[in-house]
Each structure stands twice: as C-alpha cells, then as structure tokens.
Amino acid sequence: MTSQPHHIVVVGGGFAGLWATRALDDPSVRITLIDRRNHHLFQPLLYQVATAGLSAPDIAAPLRHILDAQHNVEVRLAEVTDLHPQQREVELGDGTRVRYDTLLLAAGATHAYFGNDHWAPFAPGLKTLDDAVRLRRKMLLAFERAEMETDPAKRDAWLNFAIVGAGPTGVELAGTLAEIARHTLKDEFRHIDPRKARVRLIEAGPRVLPSFPQDLTDKARAQLEKLGVEVVTGTPVSDINAEGYRLGEHFIAAKTVVWAAGVAASPLARALGVPLDRAGRVLVQPDLSVPGHPEIFVGGDLASVQQDGKPVPGVAPAAKQMGKHIARAIKARLAGKPTTPFRYQDFGNLATIGRMAAIVHLGKLKFSGPLAWWFWLAAHVYFLIGFRNRFVVLVNWAMAYISYQRAARIIFGDAHDERKPGGDTR
C-alpha cells in the first residue's frame, strides 16, 4: 500500500479509549489519542485518593508513557470541545481541527446534579484526581474546623458528614470515612472525639448498591452499619446549601456533603446529532457504531448498550471490552469484512465497603465480609496498570492496614483559604 495510513482519532484515554488504542497496534493505521489530562486514571480506586489512603500518582499513569512503544500513536494533551461529523473533524479548545477517517468517542461521564446544579459548590462529586484531592482536603479540614470551634452546634455541623447516593462510590466513601473517624483520627484531637462524627449515607432508592441481588445488598447495609455509617434509604435529599441539607421535613446542619448520586454523559455526545438516552449517552448500533455514521464508534460510559433487556453497566471491565470490540470492528471494516455485535461478558460484580468489608457476586457465587474484601483487593491491585503502581499500592495498603494510618493525609493549600487549590466548583 502506498496510500496514507487510515487515521483514527480517539477522544478520551480512559479504559475504552486506551484499550482500543492498544488493540490497534498496527502500522496500517495511525492513531491520535486526545485527552485533556496527561494520565490514564484507574477510576475504581479514586475514592482511595479522596480518603487519603493512596497518593494521586499511585492510581494514575502518564498516557505518553503507557503508549511510548506503540509507534503508530500520537498522544495529544488537549480538550475536544466540538465534533463536526459531516467534515469528519474534531475541534480542540484552541480552535484547531483534527481530521479523522474513523472516530472513537470515549469521553466518559461526569457527575450530574439533575437540574440542581446550584448544589454543586456545596456537594462536590468525584470523577477526577483533582476532585479527589479537593474532597480529601474538604473532609480533613472539617475535623480541623470542628477542633477549633467552641460553639457546640457549629462543632456538630463540622462533624456531620453526608454522602448522597449509595452506588459503589457513595458506599466506598461512607465506609472509609467512618473508618477514618473511628480509627485513623481517634487519638489526634484534644477538643473533639472524631469517633462522634456522624457519617450518613443517603439513597433516594430503596436500597444500597442496587446493581447487586437483594441478599448481598442487605449484607452490604449491615456491614456499613457495623462500620458506623448511618444508612438512610427511600428518601431523596431535597436541598443542599452551605449550611447543610434537607431530608424530607428536616434540615440537617452538615458542613460536608458529598455528591455520589449520579453521572451524566459528556456533553460532546450531543454534537453527534443522533438520539441519546436519558443520561445523555449515545444509543449505539449493536457493533457500537453510531447510527448513520459507520465511521464513528462510541465506547465506555458514553455508550448506551442494552443486553438481554438490561443496560450494560458503566464499569471498567465493560469499557475495556467495548474498547477491544471497537478495535476489532475497525479492523474488520478496513479488511472489507462485516462487523459483529458487541456482547458484554460479565465476569462478576464486586463492591468494597470498608476495612474487611465487601460484597462479591460471581454468577451463582455470592459472598461478603473479609473474604470478599481480600478478593476485591486482589482483583483491583492486579488490574492497576504497571508493576510499580501495583507494588507501591500493595505496600501502602499493607501499611495502612497494619497501622490504621492513611499515608496521604495531606491538605494542600493554605489552612485559611478553603477554596484552594483549584477550589472552583466543578
């Protein structure tokens, strides 16, 4: 062939984008991977950074480094702000356009307040490393403020924590925060008893971790309560402001509210001009291409895929599988062969709750407690990219486990300025 290699633009270096890119290590295609961050993030452990168990670099690796040996890939650190499907171009933040032959849109999701965007400044969510460091700062500073406060009502407000949403992230945050209050911080203050901190997990739906069967959900709730979390289900939060939140008839004074109640697809999906589902995700074809645009694929959290009457979940294994499927579909197209429909292979569902507490659902196998926790730990450490990360994460966890200490309890920014660093309201 003397023609130019086929140019694939991949938007997003998460699990879907990165796995597709790696599977396309072939000199007949040229790939431009565009991400607005310089790193691939191991999102399943992001809550550990937010709760000071891990450092940010422990769960992230530079995209350039991951891909340095794959010579058909160019990594660009830039934000894609618009798509022009008719011209086959993506538009970057600085106005430049990049032309593609094939596009993989894997820009992921962000947390969403479902029409209550004014809650965002008071109830930050957790999607990026910046979010995690900001959340860590907010949680740790709350104990510091409580220690300085002499008014008992205000002190209680600083020691009142609420996590809104009992999906995996909400459960992890609540369980770990309870552990920090009860164990990590217990001897460190002179005026407050951190064990009296109230950690509340609030879910509008009827139960925690609704993607699990009822019996495991019940076990998860029992484990949360044993760790000291107060679980409230069936009640939506109806308002959040700087002083606290409203739950049914009651306004609860709480200085730390965390949003884990929902995600919405990247707004980029709208630029495709095709039907989206209620969460803004693209209703893709069976082969994950976009209706009317066989040259555009969508993967990861941005793709809405139904399988056997149920949605494919927004988890890392599904995103990786989509990425690999899309790579195969692109190769099939280039070879003039038909594409096959995507099928999600569900290897099981795990959720961690806190120290020695987790639930595992693998086909007919269901278990919970310490064994589930070890299983979860092993699986997650194994899947972290790169040997160094795996090993250091293991060491950090082993030390945290033995000592009850959390290594990353660093508050960035000055103590007197609550809005640093990057203290905006994203």
Place this chain on the structure above:
Amino acid sequence: MTSQPHHIVVVGGGFAGLWATRALDDPSVRITLIDRRNHHLFQPLLYQVATAGLSAPDIAAPLRHILDAQHNVEVRLAEVTDLHPQQREVELGDGTRVRYDTLLLAAGATHAYFGNDHWAPFAPGLKTLDDAVRLRRKMLLAFERAEMETDPAKRDAWLNFAIVGAGPTGVELAGTLAEIARHTLKDEFRHIDPRKARVRLIEAGPRVLPSFPQDLTDKARAQLEKLGVEVVTGTPVSDINAEGYRLGEHFIAAKTVVWAAGVAASPLARALGVPLDRAGRVLVQPDLSVPGHPEIFVGGDLASVQQDGKPVPGVAPAAKQMGKHIARAIKARLAGKPTTPFRYQDFGNLATIGRMAAIVHLGKLKFSGPLAWWFWLAAHVYFLIGFRNRFVVLVNWAMAYISYQRAARIIFGDAHDERKPGGDTR
C-alpha cells in the same frame, strides 16, 4: 505543684519546631503547636516532588499523627499573623489570640526575589508542597506545549528551561530536569525530541554550591555538565517576564524559569521589634533567645546565628539541633538554672545533583560521583520520618532507578488552564 502547667506556644511544625516539641514531652509543660499546614514536610526531598519522582504524601506526615501520643501537645491548624510580645500573645488569622508563657518562633523562610517581586509570576520558587506540585505541572506542561507548537522559535522557547540560583535546590532541580528530558521522556513525543531541551543553571556568584570547598564545587559542575546542564556562573539574571529572561546583554526566550536564588525569613520576625539581619532573620542571643525577651526563642531558618565567624547554615540538621537546644533551655529556665550557648555540630554537608551524581564533605573526607550519591540517598531515606514513608520512598526510587521512569508525572488541573490548581503567584 498545683499551678497551671507552663504554656509553650510553638509557631511552625518544621524541623526546629517539631524537634523542640518532641523534646518537651513533660507533663509540667503544655504545648500548643501552630502551623498553617497540617503536615510536617521533609523539605530536603521537596525537589523530588517538583520533578515527579515522589508523591507529595511520600515526604510529608500529618503533625497530629506524629504527635498523637504526646498528650501535653495540642496541634492547631492556623496561621499566626502577628505577635504581641508585651502581652505575651500570638495572633491568628481569624483574630483570636493565644497567650503563652514561653514562645518558640520557628516560622521558617520563604523564597525571596530581592526587590523584584514582579518576577514571581514568571519564576516560581519551591518552598511548599503546593509549590512543588505547581512546578511539576509547569515543567511537564512545557514539553506538552512544545509538542503542540508548530512555530520553531516558539517551540524552542517551550524547550528552554532556566533555573536561577545554584544552591542545593537549584542544582537538584537542574540535574533532575536534565535527566527527565534525556531519559524519562525520550521516546514519548512524536514532534519534538525532549533530549534537545536546554536546561540552564544560572548563578550570579562565581560557582555552584558555594557552601562546599572549591574542589567539590568543580566536581559538582562537571557532573552537572555531564548530565546535560548548561552552567552559567558570574552572571546575574537582570529581568524575567512571560517570554523569558535577560542575562547580561541577551534576552533568552524561555517559557520555564524557576527561582532558586534566595530565601528571606518569615515576615513574622519583624513583629518582635528586635534587630534583624539582612535576610530578615532574628539576631538571637547565644542561647537562641531574643534580646530583651528571655521568654521568646527563635529556631530554624528564622534564627541568625554566627559560629566561629561563619553563619550556621539553613539546613535540616541545624534546625533540629536548635529545636533540641531550645527545649533544653526552656527546661533549664523552669528549673531556675542558667541556659547554655547553642553550638552547631556540623556532621557534614551533602548535595545531590542527579542520577548517580552528588558531592559529600565530611570533615576531612571529600568524595563525589556514584558513591556520594548512594551515601546521600541512604542518609535522606534514613531521616525521613516514619517507617512507611521510608519504605515507600525506597521502593519508588528503586523503581525509578531501574526504569528511568518517574512515578508521579501527574498534571493536576485541566490542560487548557495553566493557572490551576492554586495557580496564583505565591
């Protein structure tokens, strides 16, 4: 005794403040340790965080955790903004005052631009973890910008790095940055060759690392040049702006200029109303107390101490020794005994330059190169507080050494916004 315990206020949880506090583990005194950060920082390794070799939490430990078992200590996260020596009170950022019987002022130093404060936005310095994360971001983003730039002159400006000041921090930053450009990043870009980055170390004085003897200084310079650093001595930088810097007659286009040329004492020293030296440090009595105020001691970088006609250097061992001396002096006073003069015990002087490059001066013993580097590494890892930190740092370094990779190459904040996070100009 039925009287109230003697109340000691310690301002600053650096080496002087923390070592004094630990040496005063005695129920007859009550200590309030005030710091505006929640952590003790192992400052000698701060440049490793700036150059992405270590995570911020690797070199910092929460003050509350370090001191949790010392029951006569209360840690307060607050900024001391003023002193009232006549009333024996310190004033906090929120206006509250804390009364002391004895005060230890150990608020340290900050980087100083010597009348050129308008250079600060273009040439950030390195004193805190926030500084280090910001510097890391600035350096890594420069390579990203160069990769995106199509104009060759602008591209060169992004690949031009200048470190102003060839003291220990400047030398460490220059040597490590050269290593990153030549080894860590070498295969990761498609449009630039990071090895062509120009790393210049600029010193107004006649030689690098002037606290070392001439022969070791010469060896340090040779090692820097071998690592790829261009060393310029005897020439001060006469201007710095967003486009570059002026050196003698020439203006050099350089997007990344780092300030390592000088420190000034905390402005709190002025509130004492006693004579200061040219760098703003307190000219203390031989026992490290303040003239006219036997109840106030000054330690660490804030104290100006002459010994045998030379100033005691602003290094961690000196600060620790001062802290311990002040603890002894306070105990002597409480027992009605005279205090003794402080004597700095110089155990030697080490400086690291880069991979396998360092110089060591221990009394009559002088050596350089790989052996000096291993010696430096062992000493610094040994002195890091706490087992966990030591071990993880060792692992990180071992991995970095084997792989040439740097684990903490994470750019926080959005790619399109150069001013986040905490992107102010401190």
